[in-house]
Amino acid sequence: MQTLTAKPSTEGPDRPATLVDVAREAGVSVATVSRVLNSKLSIPITPETEQRIRDAAERLAYRPNAIARALATRRTFTVVLFTQELTDPHFAQMLPAVEDELRRRGYHLAVCTEIEGLLTEGRVDGAILLANPGVEQHGVHRLPIPAVYVWSARVPLPNCITWDDVAGAALAVGHLAELGHRAIVGLFGDYADGAETPDKVAGYRAAVGAVPGSAGPIEWRGRLSGDQFENGVLLTKKALETGRDWTAIFARNDFLALGALRALRHAGIRVPDDVSIVGYNDTVIARIADPPMTSVLTPIAEAGALAAQTLVNAVERRSNAVAGVTLPVRLTERKSCAPPRS
Amino acid sequence: MQTLTAKPSTEGPDRPATLVDVAREAGVSVATVSRVLNSKLSIPITPETEQRIRDAAERLAYRPNAIARALATRRTFTVVLFTQELTDPHFAQMLPAVEDELRRRGYHLAVCTEIEGLLTEGRVDGAILLANPGVEQHGVHRLPIPAVYVWSARVPLPNCITWDDVAGAALAVGHLAELGHRAIVGLFGDYADGAETPDKVAGYRAAVGAVPGSAGPIEWRGRLSGDQFENGVLLTKKALETGRDWTAIFARNDFLALGALRALRHAGIRVPDDVSIVGYNDTVIARIADPPMTSVLTPIAEAGALAAQTLVNAVERRSNAVAGVTLPVRLTERKSCAPPRS
DNA sequence: CTGAAAGCGCTAACAG
DNA sequence: CTGTTAGCGCTTTCAG
Numbered sequence: 001m002q003t004l005t006a007k008p009s010t011e012g013p014d015r016p017a018t019l020v021d022v023a024r025e026a027g028v029s030v031a032t033v034s035r036v037l038n039s040k041l042s043i044p045i046t047p048e049t050e051q052r053i054r055d056a057a058e059r060l061a062y063r064p065n066a067i068a069r070a071l072a073t074r075r076t077f078t079v080v081l082f083t084q085e086l087t088d089p090h091f092a093q094m095l096p097a098v099e100d101e102l103r104r105r106g107y108h109l110a111v112c113t114e115i116e117g118l119l120t121e122g123r124v125d126g127a128i129l130l131a132n133p134g135v136e137q138h139g140v141h142r143l144p145i146p147a148v149y150v151w152s153a154r155v156p157l158p159n160c161i162t163w164d165d166v167a168g169a170a171l172a173v174g175h176l177a178e179l180g181h182r183a184i185v186g187l188f189g190d191y192a193d194g195a196e197t198p199d200k201v202a203g204y205r206a207a208v209g210a211v212p213g214s215a216g217p218i219e220w221r222g223r224l225s226g227d228q229f230e231n232g233v234l235l236t237k238k239a240l241e242t243g244r245d246w247t248a249i250f251a252r253n254d255f256l257a258l259g260a261l262r263a264l265r266h267a268g269i270r271v272p273d274d275v276s277i278v279g280y281n282d283t284v285i286a287r288i289a290d291p292p293m294t295s296v297l298t299p300i301a302e303a304g305a306l307a308a309q310t311l312v313n314a315v316e317r318r319s320n321a322v323a324g325v326t327l328p329v330r331l332t333e334r335k336s337c338a339p340p341r342s
Numbered sequence: 343m344q345t346l347t348a349k350p351s352t353e354g355p356d357r358p359a360t361l362v363d364v365a366r367e368a369g370v371s372v373a374t375v376s377r378v379l380n381s382k383l384s385i386p387i388t389p390e391t392e393q394r395i396r397d398a399a400e401r402l403a404y405r406p407n408a409i410a411r412a413l414a415t416r417r418t419f420t421v422v423l424f425t426q427e428l429t430d431p432h433f434a435q436m437l438p439a440v441e442d443e444l445r446r447r448g449y450h451l452a453v454c455t456e457i458e459g460l461l462t463e464g465r466v467d468g469a470i471l472l473a474n475p476g477v478e479q480h481g482v483h484r485l486p487i488p489a490v491y492v493w494s495a496r497v498p499l500p501n502c503i504t505w506d507d508v509a510g511a512a513l514a515v516g517h518l519a520e521l522g523h524r525a526i527v528g529l530f531g532d533y534a535d536g537a538e539t540p541d542k543v544a545g546y547r548a549a550v551g552a553v554p555g556s557a558g559p560i561e562w563r564g565r566l567s568g569d570q571f572e573n574g575v576l577l578t579k580k581a582l583e584t585g586r587d588w589t590a591i592f593a594r595n596d597f598l599a600l601g602a603l604r605a606l607r608h609a610g611i612r613v614p615d616d617v618s619i620v621g622y623n624d625t626v627i628a629r630i631a632d633p634p635m636t637s638v639l640t641p642i643a644e645a646g647a648l649a650a651q652t653l654v655n656a657v658e659r660r661s662n663a664v665a666g667v668t669l670p671v672r673l674t675e676r677k678s679c680a681p682p683r684s
Numbered sequence: 685c686t687g688a689a690a691g692c693g694c695t696a697a698c699a700g
Numbered sequence: 701c702t703g704t705t706a707g708c709g710c711t712t713t714c715a716g
Contacts, residue, residue, distance in 0.1 A: 016463055016486060018708095018709055018710085019709065019710060019711095020709080020710095028686075028687085029686065029687045029688075030687090030688095030709090030710080030711090031686070031687060031688080031689095031711080031712080032685085032686055032687075034710065034711060034712085035686085035711095035712095038710095038711085044685055044686090045685070045686090046685065046686090049685080049686085063461060063462055063463045063486075064462060064463065064709085064710075065462075065463045065464040065708085065709050065710070066462045066463065066464050066465040067409055067412045067413050067418065067464040067465065067708085067709080067710095068413055068464070068692090068708065068709030068710045068711090069709075069710055069711075070409045070692090070710090071409045071410055071413050071692045071693070071694090071708085071709080071710075071711095072691080072692055072709080072710045072711040072712080073692085073710080073711065073712095074692075076409065078452070078465075086434070086437050086438040086441060087434050087435070087437070087438055089431070089434070089626075092428070092429050092431070092434055093429070095428050095429070095453075096428040096429055096455075099428060099453060099454075099455055100455075103454075103455070103456065103459075108452060108454065108459060108465070109452060109453050109454065110420070110450060110451060110452045110453070111437075111441060111451050111452070111453055112441075112445075112450065112451065113438075113441055113442075113445070114445065117445075117450060119405060120405055120406060120407075120408045121358055121405045121406065121407045121408065121409075121693095122407040122408050122409040122410070122693085123408040123409065123420075123450070144358060144405075229629075229630050255630075258630055262630075262632055265632065284431075285630070287571075288571050288597075288600055288604075288627070290604055290607065290632070360692095360693055360694085361693065361694060361695095362693080362694095370702075370703085371702065371703045371704075372693090372694080372695090372703090372704095373695080373696080373702070373703060373704075373705095374701085374702055374703075376694065376695060376696085377695095377702085380695085386701055386702090387701070387702085388701065388702090391701085391702085406693085406694080407692085407693050407694070409692085409693080409694095410692070410693030410694045410695090410708090411693080411694055411695075412694090412708090413692085413693080413694075413695095413708045413709070413710090414693080414694045414695040414696080414707080414708055415694080415695065415696095415708085416708075463709095464709085
């Protein structure tokens, strides 16, 4: 046994055991304890010493202090997920995917709804941002830590996991066109008019324009309320009042689509017999609608998992750059679409 | 200007500025910088010095390191939310409430689905547990940090924000009984039979028994699949095959209730004309059903907010004990209930 | 194979 | 009013 200057730090009785305590208990130095307790693979340690240390740790119910470790290594093993949509079923699809991926990689998950919170240094190793990478919100773009966005985009973007809403809208319209529909309503709820046209709207317009014999875009939108479902009902009612020269509806999201379904049913119009509907995001809402709705499946869960994975890789490579990936959108066909009546 | 032994620590060029850097830049000691930058209220500081420090901090884009601060103060200003139900709409109702309450109190939110992760010391100041406080899962009960449970219970429990599912079930049954129903089906999906009877089941039985002229409990349940909605459909179909001597359904949750609604509709049975339905949790599912469903409102959002609040108080009082609170359950009446037909 | 010691960046006595 | 200094608990060279 050697000099061993290790001394307990604070004397509190029920104070959780520290490395110093374990070192003293095992009769070795803190350095050795640290090495033993962290060794991923086999490091040069006398088996007997190792056992003494493990026993001591066990006996003292030693738990490493994550904060102290983080201060020393500059790594927290925590990743934060930023979003404004904590309640959205679409977000609910990605949350477990992210959490799961992080956990299996040994990382913890934090959630925040305000970019400000990310600016304090050191709290997290990286960030997943459910936000438009094109918009410089509060200087997110120059976070001091690796970050990966998850958002829709027409083209692959660096540091962003994307899918293409233009393609998604085209998929929906194309499906309806193939069934024979020529007059397809676009139901978009409200969106900021100042900004550029949302991808789904652009995709809808382009796809509708490409359908031979198309009646052209028939768009319904407007700022009615924050309630998407209710907006779907109201907009569809209005559309109905104006005329019935259309045979299908493409909605910007499943809530809107369900609202449309409801308004249609209450007007005595049958889905899919009289009117077909395609929703967006393929959330639980589409699955439990009556009839179950065909919906564009945006790969948000995969995107979340991939973002987590990519981010962790970047963190461990100590690199801030991650390649962009574009995931395919698909169509989940259910029972809300059929050929037009006549 | 005095001695000021402050020296920069590491020399990296783009290394984020530290207190030492700011102190040097401002020509004061780190202690003074720390005091100035943390002063909640007015502390004795020469205004001119204070300004010099703030300017220096600004110039260097100084951001306090949360980890170092946490190590020194033993406080992380982070609270973790534990749950197994990341996808449930019921959980989605509480998440924003918790996040919001924590943020306004200056705390951060972490989320975890595995108790193990909580055992590492120091990472968080407290925990909100969406779990049954009666069950000792993995020794949660003796976490080294203040914790508050959020769960249903018949009686107030220490360290737990509760509501009473027995009362909730009674509320539903009572409502149906008042409308005149005497044969009320209980739709419970699957639940572990080994454990004690769930509160909703017990509440249902008791309430049904208390209805004068009641036909007694008519329970349908069974392990069919993990899909609650589908279970609701299947169980209701089975119930329908067996007979139709009942006039109302009380379901354990809104998904089950919606499944029942669907099965009924497809069997040509009208809600609420022929059969009444009451759901549970008052989630978005109840609101967007057709007809919108009456549902028992469990105060999970308030419970979450209150848990956050209570927990933060406990943390700041440095106390592990928090008083239990029981929140009332209510009934949100919509369109799925009416007097029985005859 | 193992120990000593120097930090990680910040806070909080304790002096002065 | 402001500086010095001793930690917080752990990791990590650098010796030996």
